[in-house]
Amino acid sequence: MKKIFASLLMVMLLPFAAQAANYQEGNQYTKVSDQLSKKPEVREYFSFYCPHCLRFEPFFANVKKSLPEGVSFERNHVDFLRFTTPEIQFMVTKALATAQQLKVEDKISAAIFNYIQVQRGAITEEKDIRNIFVLNGVDGAAFDKAFKSFSVNSKAKLMKKMQNDLVKKRALTGVPTVVVNGKYRINADKLDRNNFEQDYINIVKYLSTLEG
16 A cells, blocks of 8 residues: 555656756756755745736735745845835835734735825825724734834844845845745746746745755
């Protein structure tokens, strides 16, 4: 029985193994660091001001659902786009960190995208962000406490540091960009255009297993 199960498993894995064999460093992916992240992760670098990022929201939702057990999906807001100042964009990074801490990330992310890109609303101060949270069911006092907390400030600064580390290496020039395990950047333009989503999911799974 064990031999039969092993044979069936091999048959099931053959298509993925054949696909993985086509992924080459410097082509479908690029090594951007010599160190792996402490835990397996898929990190999306994005901006709420980026129209392309908004269009890819449903796509990355499907990628997230397909991740192997134990691999997390992390979102890293950037502040180098030219739609507004870096200071305002970093404030929006803090908004993402706040939503994550309050466990309302999906709802608030959708609301911020909608406010900036659909309603064409402008964020100029903390009050504008607070209004988005409150209008979407978050207690104002809870927002105030979280937004000013050490943990949120630390997480926002970490997002900026991770962004800057890649920018210095010229490994992050636009968004959305995905890095797997802190080490491998996916080169989306090199993937199969005719079966893009599945190819993307396959390479994410493949890179999440690499250790060297």
